[in-house]
Amino acid sequence: MGVGGSFLRLHLRGQGICHMRSASFFLVLLVLATIGKPPWAAAHNFHCKHPSSGADRPHSVSITEFGAVGDGVTLNTKAFQNAIFYLNSFSDKGGAQLFVPAGKWLTGSFSLISHLTLSLDKDAIIIGSMDPYDWPIIEPLPSYGRGRELAGERHQSLIYGYNLTDVVITGGNGTIDGQGSIWWNWFNNNTLNHTRPHLVELMYSTGLVISNLTFKNSPFWTIHPVYCNYVFIQNITILAPLDSPNTDGIDPDSSTNVCIKDCYISTGDDLIVIKSGWDEYGISFAHPSSNISIKSIFGESRSGAGIAIGSEMSGGVSEVHAEEIHIFNSLHGIQIKTSPGRGGYVRNIYISNVILTNVEYAIRINGRYGEHPDDYYDPYALPDINNITIKDVYGVNISVAGLLEGIEGDIFGQICLSDISLNVTSEDSTWNCSYVEGYSYLVSPNSCQLLQKIPNDSSVCYSPADNLTLYSGGNCSISSYVTLASL
Numbered sequence: 001m002g003v004g005g006s007f008l009r010l011h012l013r014g015q016g017i018c019h020m021r022s023a024s025f026f027l028v029l030l031v032l033a034t035i036g037k038p039p040w041a042a043a044h045n046f047h048c049k050h051p052s053s054g055a056d057r058p059h060s061v062s063i064t065e066f067g068a069v070g071d072g073v074t075l076n077t078k079a080f081q082n083a084i085f086y087l088n089s090f091s092d093k094g095g096a097q098l099f100v101p102a103g104k105w106l107t108g109s110f111s112l113i114s115h116l117t118l119s120l121d122k123d124a125i126i127i128g129s130m131d132p133y134d135w136p137i138i139e140p141l142p143s144y145g146r147g148r149e150l151a152g153e154r155h156q157s158l159i160y161g162y163n164l165t166d167v168v169i170t171g172g173n174g175t176i177d178g179q180g181s182i183w184w185n186w187f188n189n190n191t192l193n194h195t196r197p198h199l200v201e202l203m204y205s206t207g208l209v210i211s212n213l214t215f216k217n218s219p220f221w222t223i224h225p226v227y228c229n230y231v232f233i234q235n236i237t238i239l240a241p242l243d244s245p246n247t248d249g250i251d252p253d254s255s256t257n258v259c260i261k262d263c264y265i266s267t268g269d270d271l272i273v274i275k276s277g278w279d280e281y282g283i284s285f286a287h288p289s290s291n292i293s294i295k296s297i298f299g300e301s302r303s304g305a306g307i308a309i310g311s312e313m314s315g316g317v318s319e320v321h322a323e324e325i326h327i328f329n330s331l332h333g334i335q336i337k338t339s340p341g342r343g344g345y346v347r348n349i350y351i352s353n354v355i356l357t358n359v360e361y362a363i364r365i366n367g368r369y370g371e372h373p374d375d376y377y378d379p380y381a382l383p384d385i386n387n388i389t390i391k392d393v394y395g396v397n398i399s400v401a402g403l404l405e406g407i408e409g410d411i412f413g414q415i416c417l418s419d420i421s422l423n424v425t426s427e428d429s430t431w432n433c434s435y436v437e438g439y440s441y442l443v444s445p446n447s448c449q450l451l452q453k454i455p456n457d458s459s460v461c462y463s464p465a466d467n468l469t470l471y472s473g474g475n476c477s478i479s480s481y482v483t484l485a486s487l
Contacts, residue, residue, distance in 0.1 A: 057117050059096040061087065063105065070103020072127060077108040077134060084113055091115045095166065100124040100174065108134025109197070112161040112169075120174025120213060128158045128178040128199070128219070135197045141226060143254055143277030143285040143315060145373050147195030148220075149187070155197035157224070164205040173237075175214045176200070183219035184244050196220035196246075203227055211235050218247050222267070226253040227287055234261040242302040244268035249299070251275055254287035254315050265299035270335075271327070272297060273308040274317050276344065279377040282314025283343045289315070294322035305332035307351060311369040313337075313383065314344040321350045321464045328357040334390060335361070337369040340407055343381035349388045350464045356395035362422050363390060365415070367407040367435065385412035387462035388438075395422040399429055401445055406435030413437045416461035417447055418454065 061083060064070075068079035080098075087096040095115030102123035108131070112118065120126065129135070135155040140146045147154040158178055161167060178199045186192045199218035202208055206229045214237040215222050222238050225231045233250060240247035249265035252258045253275040265271040276282055276289045294307065306327035309317050327333050333356040336346055356362055365385070385406065395401075401422045406412035415438030424430060424445060433448035439461060440447040441454040454461060 057097040057115075058094040059087070059090045060099055061096070062099045062101055064101065068105060070101070070105050070124075072104030072106055072125075074106060075108065075129060075134070076105050077110060077129070080107055080110040084110065084116070087116060088113045100126060100171075107158070109136055109156045109158055109160055112159065112164060112167055112202075114165045114167065116166075117168040117170065118159070119168075120171030120176070122172035122174055124171065124174040126158075126174075126176045128180075130179050130182050132193075137194055140195075141253075141277075143226075143282045143287060144312070145278065145281030148278075149195040150192060151374075152194065154195035155219075157198040157201035159200045161202040161205055164202065164208075166207045167202065167205065168209040168211075169200070169213065170209065170211045171213050173212055173214060175216060177216040178218045178222075180217040180219040180240065180244065180247065184247075187245050198222065198224045200224065201226065206230055208232065213237075214239065216240065217244070220246055221248040221251045223250045224253060225251075225255050225258065228252075228255040229257055231255060231258040233259065233263070236263050238263065238265040238267060238271075238299075240267040242266070242268055242300070248273055248304070252289055252292055253277075253312075254282075254285070254289055255292075256288075256290050258289075258292045260292075260294045260297070262296045263298070265297065265301075267299075267301055268303060269301060270304035270308040271299045271301055271306050272322075273305070273310075274320060275310065275312045276315030276317055278312040278373050279314055279341050279343070279381070281373065282312060283381060285315060287315045288344075289313075289317045290319045292320045294320070294325070296324045297322075298326040300327065300329040301331065302329070303331050305335035305364075306330060306354075306356075308332070308335045308337065309346050309349070310337035311339060311342070311366075311371070313346055314342050314381075316345045318345065318348045319464075320348070323351070323353045325351070325354045327355070327359060330356075330359050331361065332364050333359045333362045333393075333395070334364070336365045336385065336388070338367055338383040338385065339369045339371070340367075340410075341372055341377040341379050341381055342383045343378070345384035345386070346388070347384065347386040348462055348464075350462060351390045352392045354390075354393040356393065356398060356422075358397045359395060360399040361403055362393065362395050362398045362400070363402040363404070363417075365404045365406070365412060365436070367405050367410070367412065382407060382410040387414045388412075389416040389418075389462045391416070391418040391420070393420040393422070398422045398424045399426075400424070400432075401429065402431045402433070402447070404431070404433040404436045404448070404450075408435055411435050411437055414460070414462065415451060416440070416454065417443050417451060418461070420444065420447075
C-alpha cells in the first residue's frame with residue numbers, strides 16, 4: 001500500500017484513533033496511499049524508546065471516595081483538592097495514584113503533587129468549569145513579564161503543578177475537556193480580563209509523563225511544560241475546532257530533555273511549538289529549551305504549523321530533532337518565527353521525514369513576526385538563527401514551497417535543505433528567500449539562489465549526531481524518567 005498504509009498501521013497502534021474520523025483524515029490517508037513511497041531511504045536513528053509501563057504506585061484511591069459525583073453537573077473541585085491533599089502523605093512511601101472512574105467530572109482548577117499518578121478510566125471525562133472564578137488568578141511567567149494576551153496576571157490552568165517531581169498523567173484514553181468555547185468568545189470579543197488558562201501547565205518540575213489520553217477544547221495552549229526537565233509525552237490526542245484561537249497542542253517552554261511521540265493533534269494553532277520566553281523578559285530569565293525529540297506526529301491546523309519554533313524564543317532554542325511528521329490541511333508545515341527585539345537563538349535544528357498534504361507554506365522562516373510584550377524591548381536585540389537542517393520532505397498540493405526571510409543586518413545562516421520534493425500548485429509559488437545563507441541538494445522545485453549546492457563535505461550541514469545529547473544512554477523511556485526524577 002506504500003507510505004499511506006504503513007502510516008495507518010502505525011497510528012492504529014495508538015489509543016485515541018477513534019477521534020480521527022474526520023473526512024480530512026481519511027482523505028489524506030487515501031492521498032498518501034496512492035502517491036507511493038516518498039524519497040526516503042530509511043528512517044534516521046531516534047533517541048526516544050517505546051516505554052513499557054508507567055510508574056507503579058503502592059497506594060491508590062478513587063475520586064469518588066472524596067465525595068465526587070460524575071454527573072457532569074456537580075462541581076468537584078473540592079473533591080480533587082481533598083483527594084490530592086490526602087495522597088500527599090504517601091509521597092515519601094512510593095507515591096500514590098488518584099483514579100478517576102467512568103463519568104463526567106466537572107471541576108475547576110486543581111494542583112498536583114509530587115510522586116502522583118492521575119489515572120483516568122477510558123470512559124472518564126474531566127470537564128473544566130465554564131465559570132472563570134473556578135480558574136484562580138496567578139502571577140505571570142517571569143520569562144514573559146506579563147500575561148501572554150493581557151498585561152498583568154493570568155488564569156491558572158485546569159490541571160496545574162509547581163516544583164514537582166515524578167508526576168504521571170495517564171489513563172485508558174480517558175478525556176480532559178476544557179470547555180474552551182466561552183474563553184474563545186471572550187477573546188474574540190475583546191472582553192477578557194486576564195490571559196486565558198492552559199488546559200495543563202506544569203512549572204519548574206522534573207520527571208513528567210503524559211500519555212494515553214485525549215485533551216479537548218483547551219481555553220488557550222493545551223499542554224504547557226514550562227521551566228521543566230525530563231518530560232515524556234506519548235500517545236495522546238489533542239482536539240480543538242480549527243477556528244479556535246491560539247489552541248496550540250504541545251508547547252515545551254524553557255524546558256530541557258523533552259520527548260514527544262505518537263500524537264494526533266488537530267487544533268486552531270501550532271501543533272507542537274517550542275518556546276523560551278518573550279523579548280527582554282526571556283533574555284533576562286535566560287532559560288533555554290534544548291534537547292527536544294519529536295517523532296510520529298500527525299495532524300492539521302488551519303492557521304498554524306505542524307512543527308514550530310517561536311516566536312517567543314528569547315531564552316534560546318537548540319538541539320531539536322523531529323522526524324516522521326505528517327501534516328495536512330494546514331497553513332504551515334514547518335515554521336520558525338522570530339523578530340528584531342527577540343534576541344536569543346535558534347540553532348542545531350534537525351527535521352526529517354515529513355509528509356505534507358494540502359499545506360499553504362511547506363517551510364517558512366519569518367524574521368519579522370512582530371508583537372512585543374511592551375515598549376521596553378531592545379529593537380537591536382537580534383536573534384541568532386543558525387544550523388537548521390530540513391531534509392526528506394515530500395509534499396502534495398503545496399501553495400508555496402518556501403518563504404525564508406531573515407533580517408537585514410542579521411543573516412540567518414547554515415540553512416540546509418536536502419531531498420525535498422514538493423508538488424506546488426503554481427510555478428510562481430516556489431521559493432522566496434532574503435537575508436539567509438546555506439545549502440541545498442535535491443530540492444524540487446529548485447531552491448533559491450541564496451542556498452548554494454551542498455559541497456562534497458556534507459559536514460557543513462547540521463546533523464543531530466554532532467551535538468545531540470538526549471537522555472542517559474539515548475534511552476527516552478518512562479522508566480528512565482522516573483529514575484532520573486528520583487535522583
